Amino acid sequence: MEKFDVVIIGSGPGGYIAAIRAGQLGLKTALVEKEKELGGTCLNIGCIPSKALLTSSDHFMFAKKEAGKHGIVIDGVHVDLPKMQQRKDKVVKTFTSGVRALMKTNKVTTFEGLGTITAPGKVSVKSSNGQTQELETKNIVIATGSTPVELPFAKFDGKTIVSSTEALCFTEPPKKLLVIGAGAIGLELGSVWNRLGSEVTMLEFLPRIAVGFDLELSNLLQRLLTAQGIVFHLETKVRAVKIDNGRATATATKGGEEIKFDADKVLVSVGRNPFSEGVGAGKVGVELDEKKRIKVDKHFRTNIEGIYAIGDVIAGPMLAHKAEDEGIACIEIIAGKAGHVNYDAIAGIIYTNPELAGVGLTEDQAKEKGIDYRVGKFPFRANSRALCNEDVDGMVKFVADAKTDRILGAHILQHAASELIAEAVSVIEFGGSSEDIGRTCHSHPTLSEAVREAALNVEKRALHILNR
């Protein structure tokens, strides 16, 4: 038996980052991954391939719809989807081989196979050829991630009813794509195929899209996506999906009435389930919560000594960066240092165009907590750089404590919101106020000036709009 300081099960962003940190701290580390490639969902069938397609399809939309406004004449612009998919695959390969190289440089031993905890301190790895290896370790970190939720009346068949995994790999844009679930994944993949020529219809059970994000900005995003051609049906509950001759018919109820939708492909993106079974946690007695997530304390410890868990398999937002930070904190705690994650300063992002980003509290959440708050807003149609770019959709919104002016939440809807939100995350980490951002010099002309102006608008002294 090989003996380690820590064995990490799962090589997604939570697992592989934890492995790097463990290597940096001099721990003898093993990383177990059941797939052939490292990187988990994020690198292989999640964040990375989706962002590659989103950018490629975004450029296509620019060439098709925007270039003319800039006096750029492009005749016969069209999409070579196989080439687009090849580029995406190349990007994924760069990442997965990059992670493998990082494991080498950090002296992490990788094991390919399904990792199962057989007893505290013991992990057995069963590879695809049937061989089993036993690993002995002082600590185990479960980082097994999550899988798409399957609807019982619309089970995945890999062809017509698909999850995000297949929806990333369509070899041609489906003529009609039905998306069930208007969260980040549904909105992003729906956007990709809408841009590439599909007729996209999105069904959502709640009365709004993008649950968890600022409501005003989510509604604005919905209007903009509708203008891009996506059809939304909210407060619509799907009851059944029938396949006939390779085409699907979905039956749904909306406002007491029954509606039928037909489609060539149905993407089910209603959420993800923690992958807590199969890692042997149950056998060893690791407790799960009511949502089948692994129960941990604030130090990522399960109820069994020496067994930890991080990432999508435990509670909290299912985000790669949250898993990464937890991976780092968990390893630092194992190494006897102080590790912590500030969940109030983790941003969520939807990579549509415009992107929707948010960190901290929304107005509704502040209201629910009974906090006396003030709001500052600024539209990009009044921003210098956005006007130069001919890209003026979106706005910035700050939620600040009415008494102390401390920033409680920041929300941005803009083409580059994912980058712009970082400033607000930093300021929230330091307990800063809207006035702090308002008094910081922001370069001109940049999109970031809108962030500053929204902060100034909290105290009703923005410069380029009428303060209300």
Place this chain on the structure above:
Amino acid sequence: MSIEVKIPAVGESISSGVVSVWHKKSGDFVDAGEALFTLETEKVSTEIVAEKSGVLETKAVEGQEVKIGEVVATIDDSKSAPEEKKTEKPPEKKKEPDAEKKRVEEKERKTPPEKEKPLSPAVRRIVEEEHLEAANISGTGKDGRLTKGDVLAAAQGQKSAGEAVSFPPSAAEDRQAQPETDRFIRRKMSPLRRKIAAQLVMAQQTAAILTTFNECDMRAVQELRVKSQESFTKKNGIKLGFMSFFIKAAVEALKAVPVVNGRIEDDDFIQNNFYDIGVAVGTERGLVVPIVRDADKKSFAELELDIAGYAVKSREGKLKIEDLQGGTFTISNGGVYGSLFSTPILNPPQSGILGMHKIMPRPVAVDGKVEVRPMMYLALSYDHRAIDGKEAVTFLIKVKECIEDPKKLPLDF
């Protein structure tokens, strides 16, 4: 080596200023970055900090007009710091983190470097405009940094002090004209003292404060303490005092008369459903009231540990603003100083405060006979805007009953 402390250039066209307040005196050891004095000019008031650590020797006096470049003090950096700097105690691992995550995280992190606090833009503005001493304000931001909220609160305390105590204009002139003699010594009140003064006056001017009295026989509690002291101390590593009994009795009384656990805010009455009890502690710099959180959920041992922990923190000047905020009711024990009978003042925005006093053996009537019992007078000062006389009396009677018959309390030892 002696380093000169000179008046720095603070702006174009400013050639002189006034040393308005010295924060340190000759002989003091100063740390690099610590504020030495406030320099006032016609345009701006600014804190001048020590550039190096060492022993200070002042050369200019308060009120003295000085020119830019003038030497007003020296710092001897060959002398090292005196032993008074205490080492940080390691964070109490006993305190289980079901309190707010942030509070626990700050305990686990390194102690904040109190001398060097980079000021954010908003903080800088407020410190300048309100003439605050940043070094004297405790920060609740990351690593102890000052947040806008921290300095706004400090400015508010200072402002109220200025408004509450109004000097007739001539007094200010007299101050300049009158030389200091032996018949009186003028000493500027510390920011903490000024803040407390402002709070006291504000409390009296806002609430309709009345006090009701009662007395309680401490014999049952004393007997219980004697009986259980050894096993309690052995099991919990701390002695069983009186405060835990009174905190528990106060919680029972607050449950029986909930209105005492509320507060008035503008036109609303807010009923608190949690029990964060402030326990007044006297320090050389003034009275502070750290809060024992969720006192209803804590055991006697946990209460005693909380109080002891706060006493240590306050002696070492390590209490944080969050330790003092958010209480729903306060207990003040004047008995430790010998007070027999007093009228406590409310701790705003709370509506009630329980005053404990000296336990004095006194002859009392028990079943028709005269006996000497260890008696304590109890006082409840309350906000009559929210609490009726009957409710206040009932509250105090409940406290008395729980003390005289401790079985009425959730004893856990």
